[in-house]
Amino acid sequence: GYSLFSSNVRYLTISILLSIMLAYTTHILFGSKILLFIIMSIAIIQHLLQIAYIKYLEKYFTDLMREI
Numbered sequence: 001g002y003s004l005f006s007s008n009v010r011y012l013t014i015s016i017l018l019s020i021m022l023a024y025t026t027h028i029l030f031g032s033k034i035l036l037f038i039i040m041s042i043a044i045i046q047h048l049l050q051i052a053y054i055k056y057l058e059k060y061f062t063d064l065m066r067e068i
Contacts, residue, residue, distance in 0.1 A: 008054050012047070019043035 023043065027036045 003058065012050065016047055
């Protein structure tokens, strides 16, 4: 079957890697562990929301296909 999550794995992986690179660069430039913590916290929340929304869309898409 079709899985929306598996088709977005590349997008999620790139997004997570870019967030890690941003956090590392920020830590190198500013040397602030508090700023690093804030950025990583926001990135983790963002990625969890993205994964949850993709799962929601996958369920909605599956239900929609059943109706058709």
